[in-house]
Amino acid sequence: DGGITQSPKYLFRKEGQNVTLSCEQNLNHDAMYWYRQDPGQGLRLIYYSQIVNDFQKGDIAEGYSVSREKKESFPLTVTSAQKNPTAFYLCASSGGAATSIYEQYFGPGTRLTVL
């Protein structure tokens, strides 16, 4: 079954700690994305990557970091510099070249709570 997996589903961390959220896809998609969603709000882009070893900041990248060492994987680290990290985090991927338009597919999300 092709798809996107995110782990863990629920994550708790103490204030001041870094935490890494996992995102893996087996859809052979080039582009991957991280979004943050707060209660009752839309999606805000944190980072995205169009190819391996390359990524761009989104609208709210401060306090977050990413890596793209493999096509299948795009982990997100929430650092202690992120002032209000409690939120729902969604990972997505999209296929096709940058000159084509394809839909995004999403993982099930990770709910992060800072205690």
Place this chain on the structure above:
Amino acid sequence: AQKITQTQPGMFVQEKEAVTLDCTYDTSDPSYGLFWYKQPSSGEMIFLIYQGSYDQQNATEGRYSLNFQKARKSANLVISASQLGDSAMYFCAMRAINTGNQFYFGTGTSLTVIP
């Protein structure tokens, strides 16, 4: 700059009736795609339907259709024969060719289907 606007924070519809969710967009790029996603209370984002800017006909997928009015820059989602399982958040999104692989989302509309 790319922008997506959803002006209906919440909508109610009687079961078996049709409902229209509004979406307007702004882009100067002649080549773009418009997407609708459904987000149930579980949090997953489900892709519903896609419309390309050069498509001559409105997109349809089962009970979902997209009322695309290019001159008005609107891409409204029509759900026919509403079911209780349609109760969810609905997001409109856009991707333009000249912005690479970046997607832009609206703030969403909460739909409640009444039995």
